[in-house]
Amino acid sequence: MSTPSHASTPTESTDRALRRPRVLHFVTGGFSGATQVAVDLVRGHLAGQSFEPLLVLRRKPHTEQARVDALLSEGIPVEMVAGWAHIATVRQLVKICERFRPDILVAHGFSEHLWGRYAGLLAKVPHLVHVEHNSRERYTWSRTRQMLWLSRRTDAIVGCSEGVKQVLLDKGTPVAKTLAISNGIRTAPFAAAVQHSWRERIPGIIMAARFARQKDHTTLLRAIALLRSRGHRPSVKLAGAGKASARNAAHKLSAELGLTDQVEFLGHHKDVPGLLMTHQICVLSTHYEGMPLSLIEGMAAGCVAIGTRAPGVQEVIDHDRNGLLVAHEDAASLADALERVLTRPEDGERLAAQGRADADTLYTLERMIARYETLFGQIIAGDEPLDLSRI
Template identity: 65%
Template sequence: MVSAASAPGLPGAAGTPAVRRPRVLHFVTGGFSGATQVAVDLVRAHAASGRCEALLVLRRKRHTRNERVQALRDQGLAVETVAGWAHVATIWQLVALCRRFQPDVLVAHGFSEHLWGRYAGLIAGVPHLVHVEHNSRERYTAWRLRQALWLAERTDLIVGVSEGVRQSLLARGFPAAKTVAIPNGIALGPYELARHPAWADRVPGIVMAARFARQKDHATLLRAVALLRDRGLTPPVKLAGGGKAAAQRAARKLCTALGLDGQVEFLGHCGDVPGLLMGHRICVLATHYEGMPLSLIEGMAAGCAVVGSRVVGVQEIIDDGRNGLLAAHADPASLADALERLLVRDDEAQRMAQAAQEDARHLYSLQTMTKRYEDLLLRGLEVAQ
């Protein structure tokens, strides 16, 4: 894996005195996905470190809630939004923001925002462009891929949020010399009390904290829970997350059809995911593809026994049988087997949960992730204070 310490940095203007701190603009979907969370965490980290000025720009989606945007502003973050109804509108509104904010670096997160963000950066004359890829499998058509590779020639740095994502970028033809891996991380503070309550006091139930979208595989989890019921196991299941209304409706319809309405609870957006996870024993992520799944890392940090689909991203952080279990992709029976193992073998589940928690603390801290990003984004742009 290419580490941030040995990776190429952004070129700087050697010998040119700085009249202000470097400015970094992070552009990302307003869908409040994992990519959004990473961008928010980085903007928050920039404010805390004082190494640069940062602006977060969200591309509005139909389900972008104004109260969530305002909540970020209330936390002291500089946040703007641009239209999402047309690519041209997105680009030109972002160009206007770039000309006003005058960033030294524009970081465009996720597909397809990394295309429109970098087009805007080129038009506005932003000196340095960065592309962050958040998933191992994106919806690249041949035309979109040609655009991305053309933009890569004009981009300083391409970041994959895991080694698996980096490898998927290289397989598509992105330049190896510019492409690095920086694993996602989480804030560990909310999980400091993860050893309390004790394992015996936790609800022997299942939590999946993930937005409703085509990428996530709530259907396989629901079918696995139905299989568990047929085996005589009826753990409570809580599904936390917002997302697309159509995907939520489909999941609710399937839940009813499987006769699980009294067992499965749809929580919607959850304001206290750490508390929810720390109150339960099992965290699951059924998914079709990932980059580096924050929700699973949060489950690990919370002291849960974790189960994930055997896909790129997930299989990088779960060492099957040591710190969690992997289930075959889109296979309800395989997922039911893994969940049953954790539900009935309590000592084994607790052992895996402890190993997962240690891994989360040592490998996936937000502090480690943000330092790697800042060191790369600001290399050559800072002047000693």
């Protein structure tokens, strides 16, 4: 384990001994999958009361204040820092750290894990944790060097899947403190899935994903156009906000392909579980992932999960057992998979049932939170080296 960022004074040591350990989670305010994981961990800390948490969001141009307000009204402690300049982000986060005095700062996602850990070092936070949420990020030579320099001063480096962990190791992170903790979802919102017989559901398609360069709405729309030429016209609902430029491009392509009567752009949807549980198919057409929460939620909802053959997705979907994998950027491959499910209900029922069973056992939020809190407990206890087999 790395040496703590600073030695505590007697007063600080006494203060820490008299209160619950404090954990600050720093993440993008773009409400990506990384944001959802950080929010869920804060919820878990509040419910379990083993840790005192604080969520700090880095403001983005598309950060929705209504969603921040919803977290605050729920009782989640949230603060914002500027996102317009890295130096502003670091300075504001240092001030929050000096006031909150966390025992652990958990920096989620690229490039927030860089600025978060710089702030933690400057504020002399005792322990730092880096969580990587994607298998492919824009690591330049300079940022790779920064990441590795920070890794030597970080207690643990977490990949949100085995695939992401391997990417980190390939970049040179220390083996002794690099581990995988799979993302998890709240299964309670999907408890009613068993009441929705798969064959009685709407034979339609849901893709719940923000509009961004990472997601591949283009291939899905082209696959729907191919299905239409084969005589199939399933409804398609695209749930998610994201970047206006990406959303506008998808709108334009949908119109060009003559799909405006089939494809509905829902924006941010407040009841994605309800949407999924009334439809047969969930799709994640993507270029790369870490651990795709939206796909796991679709499985928990009893949908047939269809995803791009990409790191992260391949860990969740075992082809033809609990879902279907399709070739990257291959509209014909995706159209074939969709047609199979739409025309062979016996396959659909089988895949959906196994997918739901896997989501309920392998990817629960409770399991994810327990593993993170075990890790934090080892770090605070000063275990050297970390016992990764117990996490």
